[in-house]
Amino acid sequence: MVCLDLEEVFTTPKTLEGRHNDFKIKIIPQQTPNYWGNPTIWEMLKHTGFFHCRFICVSRKRDPYSLVYGFFNAIIKNKSPSQVAMVTGKKLHRMGYINPTTNSMDFRTYVGQ
16 A cells, blocks of 8 residues: 555645556646556556645556566655755745646736736
8 A cells, every 4th residue: 555645636646656677657736637648557647645636657568567677666655745945945936837838717817917
């Protein structure tokens, strides 16, 4: 059993990377989820509770052991947004997603037009 630090509103505050043998995975924070890619990984992400992310996985062979072990190497590094803000010295309300172009809101609402 693995205990993960999660918040429902902001599940992935920083980029997570994991690897095992030939398998490499990168989980990137994003406001709207994008589960395009390996169906095993996106099912594991959904069941783990990571909703605000997209992922990149690279492997030359289909080894399920490396896939699962690399996935767990990545997700055990997750921290809650309050922990990341405390370590980096940022205010909690300044924490944001890496890719701002995936917002569901219109750009004009940010500019104030």
